[in-house]
Each structure stands twice: as structure tokens, then as C-alpha cells.
Amino acid sequence: MKNISEVTNCYGCLSCVDRCPTKCISVTETKLGHQIPYVDQSKCVECGACIKICPDITNHDLKMPLSVVAAWNVDINERLKSSSGGIATLIANEIINGGGVVYGCSFEEPFEFKHIRCENIASLAKLRGSKYVQSNTVGIYTKIRQDLKDNRKVLFIGTPCQVTAVNNYFNKPKNLFTVDLICHGVPSVKILKESIPKQILNTQITNVEFRQNTKYQFSLLKGRFTLYNRPIATDLYLKAFFTGLDYRESCYKCRFAHIMRSGDITLGDFWGLKLKLPVYERGYGVSLCLINSEKGYNLLRSTNKQTKQHIRSLEEAVLENQPLVHPKKKTFRVRLFNCLYPHIGFRLATICAIPEIYIKSKIIRY
Ligand SMILES: Cc1cc2nc3c(=O)[nH]c(=O)nc-3n(C[C@H](O)[C@H](O)[C@H](O)COP(=O)(O)OP(=O)(O)OC[C@H]3O[C@@H](n4cnc5c(N)ncnc54)[C@H](O)[C@@H]3O)c2cc1C
Structure with a gap:
């Protein structure tokens, strides 16, 4: 294999773009x-640098969890702002308080999802919450390299393929x-945009x-105002996402x-x-934490004072x-969606692939 163009199962981490010494790799x-x-x-000078770091080819550093912990932030207001138990934000806080930097996925105007670098607690708010779409990581590896050179602590939060890419790079x-x-797959930003009415998107x-x-509900906000809001019962994007219709090929x-x-x-999410918990405790979200290394153990331990933790199996x-x-699984429905989407677009392709789910959502809406 002479370069990344021969890789068949690209995860979209785009570490090859940052790594290429001749800058001959772009994004399409x-x-x-x-x-x-x-x-x-x-x-291309066929140096093989892009191949060496590709998660599809190099992923030797996978670890068996050392322990399993159910954990959550004891501050209910903070926990409610997060997706599950709010542990990601707490760990990120600890790194920033220790003088480090945090990289995670943020929504950026006008309509982009990408990994950003956070140097203070205020900017961490942008990382909060799961974004069910693929985050763009181009340029992030170069920034991390600089931070590591400057002897800063760096925390990278992302999907497992993105984390493997970061581990391979450094x-x-x-x-x-x-x-x-934990990730079951990512749709593209193009599909997400198509699922939103044009007048809102503009x-x-x-x-x-x-x-x-x-x-689960899909909302678009302008400052404190909600421009668009759909619960999972009636939102086609979330329906397609949870049925696994529109993930990138590598996710299957x-x-x-x-x-x-x-x-x-x-x-x-645990x-x-x-564990027997009061209904409200469970309702506010509990994080499933797999501790996979000594570093991981110390990271979670650093949040001891702000969290409740229970060892589980x-x-x-x-x-x-x-x-x-x-x-x-790449089911018949997924294949149907993949075939139809380029010709009839997101909405019709989804309706054809999951007609009974669509009809049910229409009835609920009515
Ligand atoms: C695409 C996707 C699929 C998921 N599927 C599952 C699943 O099947 N089962 C399960 O138990 N959990 C799943 N999760 C994880 C779950 O939704 C929460 O993100 C996780 O429990 C952390 O919650 P928290 O309250 O600790 O984090 P929060 O405080 O809400 O912070 C969320 C963190 O996730 C990062 N993040 C958000 N979106 C993305 C993204 N698109 N790409 C990379 N990083 C991102 C942010 O940088 C932030 O650091 C998924 C997450 C994503 C993004």
C-alpha cells in the first residue's frame, strides 16, 4: 500500500491530512x-506516514477495561446540562484547572460540527452534550502536537476511532x-442539514x-430562543439515527x-x-465509565469530591x-436508504426505508 487512497474502511478521522509531509491530502x-x-x-512521495497512523490499519493500543464505574455529578444543575452523568465535563474541568487544554466536539456557526481547543472553563460549555453527527477533526492533530511540545496536559474527547487516531499520531x-x-455510528452534517426546514436553516x-x-429531542437555538424543536417521536433525523440508517460506511x-x-x-450511558436508585437519580442520567488504564483511574479519581461513584460489573x-x-448491522433498510438517498434525498429515502416508523410518528404528531 503506497498511501491512504487504498484504505477501504476510512473512519473519517482525517489524521492523514494533518500528517502528510507534502500536504498532498485534502478532504472530499x-x-x-x-x-x-x-x-x-x-x-505523493510514498513515505507511508499516512498509512502508519490510520485507525483502520493501526489499532494495537486497545485495552481491556480494568474496572466499571457508575458515576454522576452530584450538582444536579450541572448534570442536567450534560448528556448522561456529566462526567466528561467534570474530567475536562480538572484538566483545565491543572493548566491543561481540552479538545472536544463543538457546534460552530454558521453550521459546522468540529473539534475545538478549550483553554478555559467557560469554553467547555461548547463541548457539552452529545452531537449525533460526525465531528470534523482536521487541524486538531497539529494543535495537539504543539500543546504536547509546550509540555501542556492534553485531554482529547471523541469517538473511539478518533481517539485511536490521536493515540496513533502521538x-x-x-x-x-x-x-x-461509546458510539453506535455517525451520520454526516450534510444529512443533518437536509433534515431541517430551509427557512430555519437560513x-x-x-x-x-x-x-x-x-x-432525546432535536432543537435549534438562537441565544435563549428555541427556533425549532422536535421530540424523538416525530423527528425523522433522530429516527434515522437510532435505526442506524445513515451512518458512514465504516460504522457498520x-x-x-x-x-x-x-x-x-x-x-x-449506563x-x-x-443498582437500586431513586427514580429521579436515574432520570437525571448515570454515566457508564470504563476505566481502561492507570491514567484513566487517576482522571476519574480527580472528580471524587464532585461525583457519586459505584463499582459495577x-x-x-x-x-x-x-x-x-x-x-x-447493515440491514436491508440501510442498503435501501443508501441506494435511494442520492436520487430522492433524505426525507423520502428515510420514509421508504422505515415506512412503519414514519407512519407511527405521523400519528403521534397528529
Ligand atoms: C455519535 C454518538 C453516539 C453515541 N452512542 C452511544 C451509545 O450507543 N451508547 C452509550 O452509552 N453512549 C453513547 N454515546 C455517548 C453519550 O451520548 C454521551 O456522550 C456520554 O455518555 C458522555 O456524556 P457526559 O454527560 O459525560 O458528557 P457531556 O458533558 O454531555 O459531554 C459530551 C462530550 O462528548 C463529546 N462529543 C459530543 N459529540 C461528539 C461527537 N459527535 N464526536 C466526538 N465527540 C463528541 C464532547 O466533546 C463532550 O466532551 C454516543 C455519543 C455520540 C457523540
Whole structure:
């Protein structure tokens, strides 16, 4: 293999774009709008640098969890602002308070989802909340390299393929900490935009929410005002997302939808938790934390004062959390969506692929 153009299962981490010494790799899109690298073969010197760091080829650093913890932020207001137990934000706070920097996914105007660098507590608010779409990481690796050179502590939070890309790019420096999310797949920003009415998309949007704590609903905001709001019962984008219709191709063959993890800590929702808790406690969200390394243990321990933590079993962790066992299946519905989408667009392709779910959502709306 001479360069990244021969990789068949691209995860879209785009670390190859940052890594290429001759800058011959740029970004292009698939039919479904997913970003993939494009190599200008005339400029490629076949050094193999892009191949060495590609998560599809190099992913040796996967770790078996050392322990499983159910955890949540004891400050209810803070916890309600997060997706599950709010542990990602607490860990990020600790890194910033220790003089470090945090990289995570943010919505950026006019309508972009990308990893950004945060140097203070205020900017961490932009990372909060799960964005159910693929985040753009171009340029992030170069910034992390500089921070590590400057001897700063760096925390990177992202999907397991993105975390593997970061681990591959840097050879296990002691200052690099990683948190991977349990992930069942990512649609493209192109598809998300198509699911939104044009007149709304043309106005200024300052934030996008896919869930409010444990309640799934899709909202577009301008400052404090809600411009658009759809609960999961009636939102076609969330319906397609949870049915797994519109993920990038690599998600259906994902090597990281497995119990072996890439981050120092893995975070998700503790759906299978058997711990007896008051109904409100569970309703506010509980984080599933897989501690995968000593660094991960120390990261979670640094939040001890602000969290409640309970040691749980691995069996409980994988219960009702399929991405810890295998990737989403590429069903007939997915194939149908993939075939139809380029010709008839998101809405009609989704209706054809999941007609009974669409009809049910119409009845609920009515
Ligand atoms: C696409 C996707 C699919 C997921 N699927 C599952 C699942 O099947 N099962 C499960 O248990 N959990 C899943 N999660 C994880 C879950 O939704 C929460 O993100 C996780 O529990 C952390 O919650 P928190 O309250 O600790 O974090 P919060 O305080 O809400 O912070 C969220 C963190 O996630 C990062 N993030 C958000 N969106 C993205 C993105 N698109 N790409 C990369 N990083 C992002 C942000 O940088 C931030 O640091 C998924 C998350 C994503 C983004």
C-alpha cells in the first residue's frame, strides 16, 4: 500500500491530512456527505506516514477495561446540562484547572460540527452534550502536537476511532489523556442539514441540541430562543439515527464497537445499571465509565469530591449497550436508504426505508 487512497474502511478521522509531509491530502465527500481524504498522487512521495497512523490499519493500543464505574455529578444543575452523568465535563474541568487544554466536539456557526481547543472553563460549555453527527477533526492533530511540545496536559474527547487516531499520531506521551465515547455510528452534517426546514436553516443558529440530559429531542437555538424543536417521536433525523440508517460506511464494520477500548476512560450511558436508585437519580442520567488504564483511574479519581461513584460489573456495562459488543448491522433498510438517498434525498429515502416508523410518528404528531 503506497498511501491512504487504498484504505477501504476510512473512519473519517482525517489524521492523514494533518500528517502528510507534502500536504498532498485534502478532504472530499462521499455520496452521503461523509468526509474522506483525497490524495493528489502527483505530489505523493510514498513515505507511508499516512498509512502508519490510520485507525483502520493501526489499532494495537486497545485495552481491556480494568474496572466499571457508575458515576454522576452530584450538582444536579450541572448534570442536567450534560448528556448522561456529566462526567466528561467534570474530567475536562480538572484538566483545565491543572493548566491543561481540552479538545472536544463543538457546534460552530454558521453550521459546522468540529473539534475545538478549550483553554478555559467557560469554553467547555461548547463541548457539552452529545452531537449525533460526525465531528470534523482536521487541524486538531497539529494543535495537539504543539500543546504536547509546550509540555501542556492534553485531554482529547471523541469517538473511539478518533481517539485511536490521536493515540496513533502521538506515541503515548505521558501528558496525553484520552476519553472515548461509546458510539453506535455517525451520520454526516450534510444529512443533518437536509433534515431541517430551509427557512430555519437560513436564520442564525447559535446552538444545536440532540438531547436534553436523558430526553432525546432535536432543537435549534438562537441565544435563549428555541427556533425549532422536535421530540424523538416525530423527528425523522433522530429516527434515522437510532435505526442506524445513515451512518458512514465504516460504522457498520467498526473495529472499535467492542469491549477493548482506545481511551484511558470510556464514557456512555449506563442503560443496563441494576443498582437500586431513586427514580429521579436515574432520570437525571448515570454515566457508564470504563476505566481502561492507570491514567484513566487517576482522571476519574480527580472528580471524587464532585461525583457519586459505584463499582459495577462488566456484564452490567454491556447489557443494553450493543456498541460495546458489535457494530450496528447493515440491514436491508440501510442498503435501501443508501441506494435511494442520492436520487430522492433524505426525507423520502428515510420514509421508504422505515415506512412503519414514519407512519407511527405521523400519528403521534397528529
Ligand atoms: C455519535 C454518538 C453516539 C453515541 N452512542 C452511544 C451509545 O450507543 N451508547 C452509550 O452509552 N453512549 C453513547 N454515546 C455517548 C453519550 O451520548 C454521551 O456522550 C456520554 O455518555 C458522555 O456524556 P457526559 O454527560 O459525560 O458528557 P457531556 O458533558 O454531555 O459531554 C459530551 C462530550 O462528548 C463529546 N462529543 C459530543 N459529540 C461528539 C461527537 N459527535 N464526536 C466526538 N465527540 C463528541 C464532547 O466533546 C463532550 O466532551 C454516543 C455519543 C455520540 C457523540
